[in-house]
Amino acid sequence: MVTKLTGSVLAIIGIAMLYMGGRLLLLGGSPFYVIMALGLLVTAVLLFKNKRIALSIYATLMWLVAAWIIFEVGFDKWQWIPRGDIIGLIGVWLALPWVVRPLTRTQDRVTGRAFHPYLGTTVLVMIALVVGMMFYDPLPEEGNITTARNPESGEGAQNDWAAYGGTADGLRFSNLKQITTDNASNLETAWTYHTGDLRSTQDASEYTFEATPLKVNNTVYFCTPHNEVHALNPETGALKWKTTPTRERSYMQQHQTCRGVSYYDAAATPAVSTAQAAAVTTPARSQAVCRKRIFNATNDNKLLALDADTGKLCADFGDRGTVDLRENMGPLRDHALMQTAAPLVAGNLVILGGSVMDNGYNAGNPSGVIRAYDAITGRLVWNFDPARPDMTQPLPAGQSYPQDTPVAWATLSADTKNGLVYVPFGNASPDELGTHRDANSNTEKFRDTLVALDLKTGAFKWRFQSSKHDLWDRDNPSQPSLLDIDYQGKRQPVVILPTKTGNLFVLNRLTGQAVYPINQVAVSTKGGVAGEDFSPTQPVSALNFIPAPLSEKSMWGLTPFDQMACRIEFKSMRYDGNPWTPSTVAGSIVFPGNIGVFNWGSVSVDPQRQILVAAPVRLAYKYNLIKRSPENAEKRLFTKDGTPYWNENFDGDYAIHIQQFASSLGIPCIAPPWGRMVGVDLTTGKTAWLRRVGTTKNLKTTFLPGRFPIGFPMGMVAHGGPLTTAGDLVFHGATADNFFRAYDINSGKLLWQTELPAGGQATPATYMGADNRQYVIIAAGGHGSMGTKEGDAVVAFRLK
Numbered sequence: 001m002v003t004k005l006t007g008s009v010l011a012i013i014g015i016a017m018l019y020m021g022g023r024l025l026l027l028g029g030s031p032f033y034v035i036m037a038l039g040l041l042v043t044a045v046l047l048f049k050n051k052r053i054a055l056s057i058y059a060t061l062m063w064l065v066a067a068w069i070i071f072e073v074g075f076d077k078w079q080w081i082p083r084g085d086i087i088g089l090i091g092v093w094l095a096l097p098w099v100v101r102p103l104t105r106t107q108d109r110v111t112g113r114a115f116h117p118y119l120g121t122t123v124l125v126m127i128a129l130v131v132g133m134m135f136y137d138p139l140p141e142e143g144n145i146t147t148a149r150n151p152e153s154g155e156g157a158q159n160d161w162a163a164y165g166g167t168a169d170g171l172r173f174s175n176l177k178q179i180t181t182d183n184a185s186n187l188e189t190a191w192t193y194h195t196g197d198l199r200s201t202q203d204a205s206e207y208t209f210e211a212t213p214l215k216v217n218n219t220v221y222f223c224t225p226h227n228e229v230h231a232l233n234p235e236t237g238a239l240k241w242k243t244t245p246t247r248e249r250s251y252m253q254q255h256q257t258c259r260g261v262s263y264y265d266a267a268a269t270p271a272v273s274t275a276q277a278a279a280v281t282t283p284a285r286s287q288a289v290c291r292k293r294i295f296n297a298t299n300d301n302k303l304l305a306l307d308a309d310t311g312k313l314c315a316d317f318g319d320r321g322t323v324d325l326r327e328n329m330g331p332l333r334d335h336a337l338m339q340t341a342a343p344l345v346a347g348n349l350v351i352l353g354g355s356v357m358d359n360g361y362n363a364g365n366p367s368g369v370i371r372a373y374d375a376i377t378g379r380l381v382w383n384f385d386p387a388r389p390d391m392t393q394p395l396p397a398g399q400s401y402p403q404d405t406p407v408a409w410a411t412l413s414a415d416t417k418n419g420l421v422y423v424p425f426g427n428a429s430p431d432e433l434g435t436h437r438d439a440n441s442n443t444e445k446f447r448d449t450l451v452a453l454d455l456k457t458g459a460f461k462w463r464f465q466s467s468k469h470d471l472w473d474r475d476n477p478s479q480p481s482l483l484d485i486d487y488q489g490k491r492q493p494v495v496i497l498p499t500k501t502g503n504l505f506v507l508n509r510l511t512g513q514a515v516y517p518i519n520q521v522a523v524s525t526k527g528g529v530a531g532e533d534f535s536p537t538q539p540v541s542a543l544n545f546i547p548a549p550l551s552e553k554s555m556w557g558l559t560p561f562d563q564m565a566c567r568i569e570f571k572s573m574r575y576d577g578n579p580w581t582p583s584t585v586a587g588s589i590v591f592p593g594n595i596g597v598f599n600w601g602s603v604s605v606d607p608q609r610q611i612l613v614a615a616p617v618r619l620a621y622k623y624n625l626i627k628r629s630p631e632n633a634e635k636r637l638f639t640k641d642g643t644p645y646w647n648e649n650f651d652g653d654y655a656i657h658i659q660q661f662a663s664s665l666g667i668p669c670i671a672p673p674w675g676r677m678v679g680v681d682l683t684t685g686k687t688a689w690l691r692r693v694g695t696t697k698n699l700k701t702t703f704l705p706g707r708f709p710i711g712f713p714m715g716m717v718a719h720g721g722p723l724t725t726a727g728d729l730v731f732h733g734a735t736a737d738n739f740f741r742a743y744d745i746n747s748g749k750l751l752w753q754t755e756l757p758a759g760g761q762a763t764p765a766t767y768m769g770a771d772n773r774q775y776v777i778i779a780a781g782g783h784g785s786m787g788t789k790e791g792d793a794v795v796a797f798r799l800k
Contacts, residue, residue, distance in 0.1 A: 002098055002099055002102060003047045003048075003050055003054075003099060003102050003103060004047070004048055006047055006093065006094070006099060007043075007044040007045070007046075007047030007048045008044070010040050010041075010043055010044035010047065010090065011040075011041060011044040011045075013040055013086065013090075014037045014038075014039075014040030014041035014043075014044055015037075015041070016561065017033055017036060017037035017040065017560060017561070017564075018034060018037035018038070018041070020033065020561060020564040020565070020568070021033030021034040021036070021037050021564065022034060023568055024564055024567050024568050024571065027568060027571035027572060028571060029552055029567050029568070029571050030552060030567070032068050033560065033564055035064070036061070036064075036065060036087070036560070039057065039058070039060075039061035039064070040061070040090075042057055043057050043058045043061070047103075050102065050103060051103070052103045052104055052116075054094075054103065055094055055095075055100065055103060055116045055118065055119040056116075056118050056119065058090070058091060058094055058119060059091070059116075059118045059119040059122040059123075061087070062087060062088070062091050062122050062123075062126060063122065065083065065084055065087050066084070066126065066129070068083070069083045069084055072553045073553065073671075074138060075133055075136060075138060076137075076138050076139070076671070077130070077133040077134060077136070077137075078556075078671060078672050078712075078714055079556065079671050080130070080133065081556075081557075081558065082556055082557040082558060082559055082560055082562070082563035083560065083563070085558070085559060085560075086559055086560055087560075088126060088130070091119065091122065091123050091126065092123055092127075094119060095115075095116060095119050095120050095123040097114035097115070100113060100114060100115060100116045100119075100120075101113065101114060103116075104116070137692070139673060139676075139690070139691070139692060139715070140689075140690060140691045140692070140748075141687065141689055141690040141691075142689060142747070143679070143687075143688035143689040143747065144688065144689070144746050144747050145609070145611055145679055145681050145688045145689075145745070145746050145747075146746070147609045147610055147611065147681060147683060148609070149608045149609050149726070150608050150609075151175075151608055151726075153483075153484065153607055153608045153610070154171070154173075154483050154484065154607025154608050155167070155175070155607070156169075156171050156173035156174055156175055156606075156607060156608075156726075157173065157174040157175065157176075157766075157767075158174075158175055158176075159176070159767060159768040160214075160215050160216045160767055160768075161174070161212075161213070161214055161215045161216070161765040161766060161767050162214060162215075162216040162263050163214070163262065163263070163342075163344075163345065164212055164214075164259070164260040164262065164341075164342035164344075164411045164479065165411065165413070165479050165481075165602070166765070168344065168345070168346050168413060168414040168415075168416060169413060169414075169415070169481065169482040169483065170411070170413040170479040170480055170481045170482060170602065171481050171482070171483060171604065171605045171606075171607060172481075172602065172603075172604035172605070172721055172722065172723050172724065172763065173604060173605060173606050173607060173723075173724045173725070173726075174723070174724075174725045174726065174765075174766045174767075175725075175726045176725055176726060176727065176766055176767070176768055176774045177725060177726040177727040177728075178727070178768075178773065178774035178799070179725065179727050179729060179742075179766075179774050179776070179798075179799060180727040180728065180729065181727065181728050181729060181744045181746075181751060183799060184727075184729055184742040184751040184752045185751055185752045186799050186800045187742065187752050187754070187776070187797045187798070187799060187800075188797065188798070188799070188800045189754070189795060189796070189797055190235075190237075190775060190796040190797055190798040191235075191236055191237030191795075191796050192237065192757070192793055192794070192795045192796075193230075193232055193237040193239070193793065193794045193795075194791075194792050194793055194794075195224050195228065195230060195781075195792040195793075195794070196792060197224035197225060197226050197228050197792055198790065198791075198792050199225070199784070199790055203225075203253075203256055204253035204254065204255065204256035204784070205784050205785070206253070206254060206255045206256060206257070206784045206785055207225055207256045207257070207784040207790075208225060208255070208256070208257040208761060208781070208782070208783045208784055208785075209224065209225055209257070209758075209761075209762065209779050209780070209781020209782065209783075209791070209792065210257050210258075210259045210600070210719075210720065210761060210762050210763075210779070210783070211223050211224070211258060211259055211260050211261075211762060211779045212259065212260045212342075212762060212763045212764070212765050212779070213260075213765050213777050213779065213794060214260070214261060214262075214263055214765070215234050215765065215767035215775075215777070216263045216308075217263070217265075217292055217308050217309070218234065218770060219231050219232065219233070219234065219240060219308065220232040220233075220234050220237075220767075220777065220794075220796075221261050221263065221294055221308070222260070222261065222779065222794065223258035223260065223261050223296055224258060224781075224792070225256050225257050225258060225781070226245070226256075227245055227258050227296060227298040227299060227300075228242055228243060228244050228245065229242060229243045229261060229294060229296050229306060229311065230242040230794075231294075231308075231311060232794070234767060234769050234770070234775065234796075235769045235770060235771050235773075235775075237794070237796060241310060241311035242311065243296075243306060243311050245298070248300060253299065253335050253338070254335065254338070254357050254358065254360075254646055255338060255340050255355065256299060256784075257299075257340050258296070258297075258298070258299070258340065259340060259341050259342055259411070259600065260341070260342030260411070261294050261295060261296045261342060262294070262295040262342050262343045262344065262345045262350065263292070263293070263294060263295075263308065263345065264292070264293045264295065264345045264348075264350070264375045265291065265292050265293075266288050266291040266292070266293075266348075266375070266376060267291055267292075269347060269348050269375070288314070288316060288376050289307075289314050289315050289316045289317075290305075290306075290307035290308065290309070290310075290312075290314040292307070292308035292309060293305050293306065293307065293308055293314055293317075293375065294306040294307075294308050294311075295343050295345065295350050295375075297325070297339035297341070297342070297343050297352055298339055299338050299339060299340070301324070301325040301326050301337055301338070301339060301354075302322050302323065302324060302325060303318070303322070303323040303325055303339075303343065303350065303352070303373065303378070304321060304322055305317035305318070305321050305322075305375075305378065306321070316376065316377065317375075317376065317377065317378040318373075318377075318378030319378075322378075323373060323378045325337075325339065325352075325354070325371075327397075328369075328395045328397075328399060328400055328401055329366055329367060329400060329401060330366075330367075330400035330401070330403060331364070332366060333357075333360075333361070333364070335357065336356060336357050336360060336361075336365065336366055337354055337355070337356055337366040338354065338355045338356070338357075339352065339354055339355065340355050340409060341353075341355070341409060341410055341411045341600070342411045343411075344411060344412040344413070344414060344421070345375065346414035346416055346421060346455055347414075347416060347455060347456070348374060348375045348376065349372045349373065349374065349375060349381060349455070350372070350373045350374075350375050351370065351371070351372045351373075351412055351414075351421060352370070352371065352412070353368060353369075353370050353371075353407055353408035353409060353410075353412070353423065353425075354366065354368065354369075354407055354408075354409065355407060355409035356368070356407050356409075356429050357429065357646070358429055358430075358431050358473065358646060358647065359429055359430045359431055359432065359646060359647035359648065359649045359655075359656055360429060360646065360648065360649070360650065361429070361430075361649065361650045361651060361652070362430055362433075362436075362649050362650065362651045362652030362653070363403070363404055363436075363651065363652075364403055364404070365403055365404050365428065365429040366403060366407075367385065367387070367400075367401035367402060367403055367404075367405050368386055368405040368406045368407035368408060368425065368428065369383050369384065369385045369386075369401045369405070370383065370384040370385075370408060370412075370423055370453070370458070371383045372421075372458060380394040380395075381394070381458075382394065382457055382458030383395060383401075383458060384423070384451075384453055384458045384460070385401050385402065385405070386405040386406050386425065386442055386443060386446035387401070387402040387405045387441075387442050387443055388402070388442070389442060389446070389460045390460070392457060392458035392459055404428055404429070404443065405428055405443050405446070406425040406426060406427060406428045406443065406446050406447045406448070406449070407425070407426055407427075407428065408423045408424055408425045408426065408476075409426060409475070409477070410424050410426075410476070410477055410478055410479050410600055410602075411479040412424070412479070412480075413479055413480045413481070413482055413495070414455060415455075415482055415493075415509060416455065418493075418509075418510060419454060419455045419456060420452050420453065420454065420455055420461060420509065420510075421452070421453050421454075421455045422450060422451070422452055422453075422480045422482070422495055422509070423450070423451045423452075423453060424450055424476035424477070424478065424479070424480055424497060425446050425447065425448065425449045425450070425451060425476060426447075426448060426474075426475025426476050426477065427447055427448060427470045427473060427474065427475050428443060428447060430649045430652060430656075431470070431471075431472075431473040431475075431594075432471050432472065432473060432583050432623065432625075432647075432656045432658075433471070433529075433532075433625075433649065433652060433653065433654060433656070434469055434470075434471050434532060434533060435529070435530075435531040435532055435533075435653060437469070437533075439469075439533070444469070445463070445465070446463065447465070447467075447469075447470055448465060448466050448467040448468075448470045448474055448475065448476055448499075449463045449464065449465045449466065449476075450463065450464045450466065450476060450480065450495070450497050450505070450507070450512075451463045452495075452509070452512060461512075462511060462512035463512065464497075464505065464507055464512050465539075466497060466499050466501075466503060466505055466539065467499070467501060467538065467539075468535035468537065468538055468539070469533065469534060469535040471528075471532070471534070471582065471583065472579070472580065472583075472590055472594065472623075473500070473594035474499065474500050474501055474596075475500060475596075476497060476499055476500075477498075477499075477500060477596060477598065477599045477600050478497070478498040478499075478598050478599065478600060478601070478602035478603070479600075479602045480495045480496060480497050481495070481496040481602065481603060481604075481605045481612075482494070482495050482496075482509055483496075483605055483607040483610075484607070485506075485515075485610050485682045485683065486610065486683050487506075487515055487516070487682065487683060487684075487685065488683075488684075492508055492515050493508065493509050493510055494506050494507060494508060494509055494515050495507050495508075495509035496603065496605065496612065498597075498598035498602055498603050498614065499596070499597070499598060500592065500594070500595075500596025500597060500598060500599065501538075501544075501546060501579050501592065501596070501597065502544050502545040502546035502547065502579070502592060502596075502597035502598070502616060503539065503540060503541040503543075503544045503546065504516075504541055504543045504544060504545070504598075504603070504612070504614070504680075505518065505539075505541050505543075506541070506543060506682075506685075516541055516542045516543050516685050517541075517542040518539050518540065518541050518542070519539070519540050519542075520537040520538070520539055520540075521537060521538055521539075521540050521578075522536060522537055523535070523536065523537065523538050523576070523578060523580040524576050524580070524581070524582065526582075527574065527582045527584060528582035528583065528584065529583075529584070529585065529625055529653070529654060531653075532582070534580075534582060538579075538580055542685055543680065543685050545597055545598075545614070545616035545676075545678065546579060546592075546597070547591065547592060547597070547616075547618045549577040549578065549591075550570070550575060550577070550589065550591055550620065550670060552567050552570055552571065554670055554671055555567045555570055555669055555670065555671070556667070556668065556669060556670055556671035556672070557663050557665070557667055557669070558663075558665060558667055558703075562663035562664060562665050562667065563663075565663055565664065566661075566663055566669035569622075569661070569669065570589065570669065572587070573586065573587040573588055573589050573622065574586065574587070574588040574589070575588065575589040575591070579591060579592060583623040583624075583625050583656065584623075584624075584625060585624065585625050585626070585627065585654075586624075587622055587623070587624045588622070588623045588624075589620055589621070589622060589623075589661055590620065590621050590622075590623050591619075591620035591621070591661075591670070592617070592618065592619060592620070593619055593620055593621025593658070593660070593661075594621060594658060595617060595619055595621075595717075595719075596617065597616045597617055597618070598614065598616065598617075599617070599719065600721075601615070601718070601719065601720040601721030601722075601734060601763055602721045602763075603721065603722070604721060604722040604723055604724040604730070605682070605724070606724045606726075606745065608726065609745075610681070610682040610683050611679060611680065611681060611682065611724070611745055612679070612680040612682055613677065613678070613679055613680075613722045613724055613730050613745060614677070614678050614680070614722070615675060615676065615677050615678075615693055615718040615721070615722060615732060615734065616675075616676055616678065617674065617675055617717050617718065618670065618673060618674050618675070618676070619660060619661075619668060619670070619674055619717060620660070620661040620668070620669065620670050621658055621659065621660055621661055622657075622658070622659050622660075622661050623656060623657075623658055624656065624657040624658075625654040625655070625656055626654060626655045626656065626657060627653070627654055628649070628652060628653060628654060628655055633650065633651050634650050634651060636648060637655050638655070638657060664702075665701070665702055665703045666701055666702040666703070667701075672692070672714035672715050673692045673693075673714060673715020673716075674714070674715055674716055674717045675692070675693050675694050675715045675716045675717045675718045675735060676690055676691065676692060676693060676715055677690070677691055677692075677693040677722070677730070677732065677743065677748060678690045678748075679730075679745060679746075679747075679748055689747055689748040690748070691748045692713055692714065692715030693715060693716070693718060693732065693735055693741075694713075694714075694715060694716030694717070694718060694735030694736060694737050694739070695711030695712055695713050695714065695716065695735075695737045695739070696708050696710060696711060696712040696714055696716070696737065697709065697710060697711030697737045697738075697739075698736070698737050698738045698788070698789060699716070699736055699737065700787035700788070707789070711737060716735045716736045716737055717735070717736055717786065718732070718734035718735045718736075719734055719761040719783055719786055720732075720733055720734030720760065720761045720762045720763050721734070721763035722734075722763070723763065723764045723765065723766060723776070724745055725766060728744065728745045728746060729742050729743070729744070729745060729751070730742065730743040730744075730745050730748075731743075731764045731766070731776055731778075732764075733756065733760030733761070733762060733763075733764060733778050733780070734760060734761055734762070734763070735760075736759070736786055736787075736788055738755055738756050738757075738758065738759050738760060738780070738788060738789055739753050739754065739755055739756065739760070740753065740754055740755075740756050740760050740764070740778055740780075740795075740797075741753040754797075756778070756780040756793070756795060757780055757789075757791050757793045757795070758780045758781055758782045758788070758789045758790060758791025758792075758793055759780065759781070759782035759783050759786065759788025759789050759790070759791070760778050760779070760780045761781075761782065761783035761786060761788060762778055762779040762780070762781075763778075764776055764777060764778040765777050765778075769798075773798050773799065774798065774799070775796045775797065775798050776796070776797045776798075777794065777795070777796040777797070778794070778795060779793070779794050780793040780794070780795055781793065
């Protein structure tokens with residue numbers, strides 16, 4: 001009875017595998033699933049016939065499967081799972097006494113043997129092999145960075161964290177070193193604060209608490225997704241004040257987040273000396289209503305100036321404390337323009353760009369103009385319009401900036417010593433279609449371009465294009481980092497630009513010339529849709545984390561069946577083996593996808609030791625173009641759980657459907673790691689160490705109720721950036737498992753970790769309290785798109 005029942009199960013599995021394996025084989029894929037299926041079917045028939053040889057046949061199949069796995073993926077235990085889990089479990093079952101005995105009975109014995117030598121030995125060897133692989137990981141690159149610390153080589157943040165990136169140079173580095181590699185394991189929670197600002201069903205699905213808190217003026221400041229500003233006691237987390245603006249909840253918002261606020265102290269900042277700001281004199285600044293200010297750029301396009309001590313609006317800024325960022329923008333559709341990044345405060349200017357709805361409309365999208373406002377009066381000092389780069393004088397009232405230009409939605413950086421501001425322009429909507437673009441226009445020239453502007457006047461200085469004729473949403477999403485490095489024995493002032501493709505471009509920040517070599521690689525110009533044009537080359541930096549090309553062997557899953565489904569889909573779609581595969585109607589794989597290798601979390605750089613730390617992501621996405629007709633030009637084509645699905649591109653030739661390349665179980669089709677952490681010696685440009693970051697714990701899945709309870713260290717997606725300190729530490733949250741961790745910057749070794757009350761998809765900060773104790777602080781509120789646990793916590797840590 002047991003053998004027949006077992007044979008029935010094996011027959012069902014074998015038939016299903018034969019069907020899917022046959023489909024894969026017809027597409028030119030691996031024939032081994034057909035071989036595996038035939039082995040299962042032969043075993044099933046022999047079990048029905050009560051033939052002892054069934055066990056030997058299956059043992060042979062197990063050896064063949066093991067050999068095939070080693071041929072495809074070596075000894076990576078995570079990649080053994082989909083190829084061998086079902087085969088291994090069946091082998092264990094067949095080796096058990098109640099299966100073996102009925103098959104080994106003879107006429108002289110009532111009961112057979114309890115152990116089959118060939119199959120039993122095979123199963124024991126395979127178990128030993130799997131156990132051995134638990135202690136082996138082929139991925140990590142072990143190394144040790146030994147560069148000496150030179151405190152005169154760079155400053156970074158001091159006792160305070162006064163700007164989004166620590167300072168205007170965007171390094172995310174602090175000079176504090178009370179917490180070190182020797183004592184980081186003694187960290188404990190100092191305090192936890194709950195904002196009370198939680199997502200409702202009326203809010204956007206992309207509802208994220210991504211704020212990096214500031215600590216300045218003896219206060220911690222941060223904003224919430226609804227643009228509340230909270231001011232806390234740095235040592236206790238007690239509320240000093242908060243602002244609660246009118247909430248305009250709408251699920252139509254594409255992004256509902258506020259990544260940070262900015263701080264300005266009139267007493268510590270010299271007056272602008274340009275003719276444009278001549279009316280704003282030093283005496284006027286000394287008589288300002290509130291000399292210390294918090295600037296908050298809101299989702300509904302207001303720039304607010306708040307008294308840093310009370311939270312009240314500064315009445316002398318703009319219109320009673322508010323500048324309307326819709327001014328001179330022309331007609332705006334609802335939610336088409338957003339502010340998600342912290343404004344840049346540099347000198348006495350507040351400088352910001354904006355974010356627009358990706359692929360919402362084919363035309364009529366808001367301008368990507370960069371605007372600089374006087375920090376006291378709110379008067380527009382200069383504007384840089386990508387469509388008219390030479391016209392930096394403030395636009396007169398009643399006139400509008402040209403629409404459909406590239407936008408810079410990340411926080412900007414500034415070199416105040418040399419008087420330059422750095423703008424990481426991204427794409428212009430629609431992101432994935434270029435059939436109506438003018439190759440000779442300024443808009444095309446500034447697409448995906450890092451631009452250096454004169455800080456005082458907005459005058460154009462130089463530009464560098466990180467992606468040519470972008471058709472993949474390759475925005476420059478990160479705040480650039482500024483420092484001086486001794487590359488190959490020559491000291492140079494550089495700007496480091498992380499990109500979605502995985503390039504880290506290292507440029508001379510005064511001239512825009514490449515410091516690390518950049519190669520122009522040839523890419524395909526064929527395919528796509530009618531009328532589309534492609535750049536024949538794309539830039540690749542010598543320092544890059546562009547993931548290795550995918551192959552059929554790269555596909556993953558939890559079982560052979562979802563892995564086969566991923567293999568079939570991989571063979572069915574276009575993929576050119578590089579990040580610049582054209583989108584198609586039939587479907588293309590874009591790897592890395594639009595989430596990018598790097599995103600708004602950027603990187604962290606220790607300028608005193610010239611070490612860069614980053615958390616590159618590996619995820620592939622499917623891009624499907626969908627032809628629009630005159631009849632559906634303004635109709636919604638997609639819905640998702642009853643809420644709007646983006647990338648409709650109304651009135652365009654094509655809408656675009658973008659989704660992660662994943663199996664029906666919601667598991668990525670590409671094998672882990674999906675998230676890594678790396679340490680780079682910037683004096684050589686070499687990656688010194690690399691390791692997986694994050695585990696599967698708390699992962700939201702479609703195949704289990706609740707969240708995954710076990711933390712397998714596969715390497716998870718991280719959305720948020722790292723922090724480095726002079727204590728030779730890296731602090732990093734951001735991963736999908738809700739953990740906050742500290743690493744040794746020299747080797748990447750994990751030193752400490754703790755589970756946060758919700759997803760920590762944010763970049764941490766650190767500061768010295770009035771009690772002379774160093775604190776590390778992070779927002780933990782979850783991320784709507786990642787599906788991490790939602791919350792409203794801000795948590796601070798210090799040594800016991």
